[in-house]
Amino acid sequence: MPKKSPTKEQDAFIIGGICAVIGLVVLVSAKTYGDILGAFFLLGLGIVFMASSSKELRKRVFEFFFSIFKGLWKLLSRSE
Numbered sequence: 027m028p029k030k031s032p033t034k035e036q037d038a039f040i041i042g043g044i045c046a047v048i049g050l051v052v053l054v055s056a057k058t059y060g061d062i063l064g065a066f067f068l069l070g071l072g073i074v075f076m077a078s079s080s081k082e083l084r085k086r087v088f089e090f091f092f093s094i095f096k097g098l099w100k101l102l103s104r105s106e
Contacts, residue, residue, distance in 0.1 A: 035079040042075025 032040070049068030056062045077087040 038075050039079040042072040042077075042079070044072070045069075045075060046072030048072075 045068050049065045049070075049072055052061055052068060053065035056065055073087060077084045
């Protein structure tokens with residue numbers, strides 16, 4: 027039986043997973059502020075790649091980040 031090649035969505039999800047795992051490794055072993063920034067960049071890039079592979083996952087990622095921004099907005103608006 028011939029082996030099926032992965033689709034573009036599966037490729038994006040795999041690349042995103044690899045970036046996210048590398049980002050977590052860098053975050054755990056971070057020694058400088060630059061390492062932490064690089065780790066968050068890789069994590070974000072991985073999440074974006076994984077979210078691009080599915081409409082449902084894209085919707086959940088958007089809702090997650092939107093809820094963070096709403097919470098920050100509430101905190102900032104109370105401080106006035």
